[in-house]
Amino acid sequence: MIIDSIKNGIVIDHIRAGRSMELYNLLHLDRLKCSVAIIKNAPSEKMGRKDIIKIDEELSVDLDMLGYIDPGATVNIIRDGVLVEKRHLELPEQVENVIFCKNPRCIVTAEREIPHIFRLANREQGIYRCIYCDTEGKRNEEE
Amino acid sequence: MRSLIDILDLSKDEIASLIRTADDIIQNPEKYAEKCHGKKLATLFFEPSTRTRLSFEAAMYELGGHVIGFSEAASSSASKGESIADTVRVVSCYADIIAMRHPKEGAPLVASMKSGVPVINAGDGGHNHPTQTLADLLTIHREKGRFSDLTVGLCGDLKFGRTVHSLISALSRYENVRFVLISPEELVLPDYIKEDVLQRGGFSFYETEDLEEVMPELDILYMTRVQRERFFNEADYIRLKDSYILTPEKLLTAKQDLAILHPLPRVGEIAGSVDDDPRACYFKQALYGKYMRMALILMLLEVS
Ligand SMILES: [Zn+2]
Numbered sequence: 545m546i547i548d549s550i551k552n553g554i555v556i557d558h559i560r561a562g563r564s565m566e567l568y569n570l571l572h573l574d575r576l577k578c579s580v581a582i583i584k585n586a587p588s589e590k591m592g593r594k595d596i597i598k599i600d601e602e603l604s605v606d607l608d609m610l611g612y613i614d615p616g617a618t619v620n621i622i623r624d625g626v627l628v629e630k631r632h633l634e635l636p637e638q639v640e641n642v643i644f645c646k647n648p649r650c651i652v653t654a655e656r657e658i659p660h661i662f663r664l665a666n667r668e669q670g671i672y673r674c675i676y677c678d679t680e681g682k683r684n685e686e687e
Numbered sequence: 688m689r690s691l692i693d694i695l696d697l698s699k700d701e702i703a704s705l706i707r708t709a710d711d712i713i714q715n716p717e718k719y720a721e722k723c724h725g726k727k728l729a730t731l732f733f734e735p736s737t738r739t740r741l742s743f744e745a746a747m748y749e750l751g752g753h754v755i756g757f758s759e760a761a762s763s764s765a766s767k768g769e770s771i772a773d774t775v776r777v778v779s780c781y782a783d784i785i786a787m788r789h790p791k792e793g794a795p796l797v798a799s800m801k802s803g804v805p806v807i808n809a810g811d812g813g814h815n816h817p818t819q820t821l822a823d824l825l826t827i828h829r830e831k832g833r834f835s836d837l838t839v840g841l842c843g844d845l846k847f848g849r850t851v852h853s854l855i856s857a858l859s860r861y862e863n864v865r866f867v868l869i870s871p872e873e874l875v876l877p878d879y880i881k882e883d884v885l886q887r888g889g890f891s892f893y894e895t896e897d898l899e900e901v902m903p904e905l906d907i908l909y910m911t912r913v914q915r916e917r918f919f920n921e922a923d924y925i926r927l928k929d930s931y932i933l934t935p936e937k938l939l940t941a942k943q944d945l946a947i948l949h950p951l952p953r954v955g956e957i958a959g960s961v962d963d964d965p966r967a968c969y970f971k972q973a974l975y976g977k978y979m980r981m982a983l984i985l986m987l988l989e990v991s
Contacts, residue, residue, distance in 0.1 A: 649812050651791040655770055658797055666883065676793020677814055680879070 553578075554605060555620040556597040561585055563614055564595035570609055570642075576601065591616075608636035615670075635670055638663050643672055643681035650677040689987055690799035690806040694817040694853045699860050701986070705821065706828050708982035709975070716749070719981065722990050723752030729782035730756035731774065731798075732809070733763065733789040738951065739809050739818070742973070743786045746980035755782060772801040779803035784988055787811075805987040807980075813849050819950050820853040821983065822976030826968050827907060829975065830946040834861040838904050842869040843911035843931050843956060845876040850950045851911060852880055859888045866892040867901050871927045874917060898930065903940045908933070910949045910956055910969075933957045938964065948972055 559567060564582045567573075573580050578601035588594040602621065610617060611633035621629040643662045645652045652658045652674070662672040662681045672681040691697065697705070712719050728747040730740050735758055744754045757763045764774060771789075775798040778785060785802060787795045788809040795808035795815075810816040824834070831837060839858060841851050845868055855876075858864050866885065868876050875894065885892050895901055902908075913931050918924040932955060933947065949957055949969040961967050985991075 647792065649792050651771065651793040651797055654791050657770065676796055
């Protein structure tokens, strides 16, 4: 795989520096057969430093998940070496089994089969709340 | 098919319509005596709450319907480890509507996602209790004839008091409602309600520890229980508890048309000597709760 020229595939750009491995895991990119390149700490005019993930295959990425983890990222879709689509992300209205409710009084902690669903309660501040108990979900910031 | 899990599941128009129905039931109870003939309400009470269960059951009987169910988890299949989803799927086969009380927050929401019939949240832990809020709203409406242009005092445990949180959410959809939040420092209204509901909605609110200071301004006084176990130490509890007990003396400066509400049961926070005051509305409020549950059952069963 030549890093700079993908023929058909996806480039996730403008990832906040240091978060690419987290995205790699959450998007299950380890399960892909094609080549995946992770570029860390690339210089960026806007961001200073950024991460980039290049995937040598056009696949459908969970944009909600991506938007939740890093709403500043952009997704570029490349066909025949040409950029055909650029998608900007935003925080999704709802995420399932991405944030986990830790409220011991919540039904999801009592019954294992219920999916943990969080809904966006405040877009400006990026606050998510558990749909069952309204507990605020902690977005996992950089450790 | 509709369920009622959170008071905000109902639009303002729907609340107005429920109030009109409840008013009409109070006026013409005979008109409603057979409305739910042949229908069954299942009361699934995974924790006991005799008062709420009796209110639902009385509501269904007064509509001419029947009631089945259980009143504590020990007598249900939950004690054998059955999931909420399975329980409601089975109960949906027998009943036309379900009222569920559960100690876990969100259990009625899970039920409503799996049920084939409407689910009414009859209280989920310390989280929501929308039919209590409906009772509160009907009481306010019958006493004041409006929800706008009111100064509403909320007194006692504003931190853990779910009825207070729901009532604030419900009233925050009307014009010119001023909230007066009266509580000890330990039990103030949580920040997220202040920020998400009051400040965002542009509502004016005033926080104080002193009930007597604000008494003359209030149109509504909503009392709640201040529980001993909420305090870090006994000394604080003893120091503070008397400040939040309503007595005839504290009412001397109150408006003549003040309406005093309490979700009940009370444990001493309103002196018995207040009960004969015409401004005491808390027993009427319990009665109104039954009428609002009747109106709600009619709405969810789409009985006209
Ligand atoms: Zn939860």
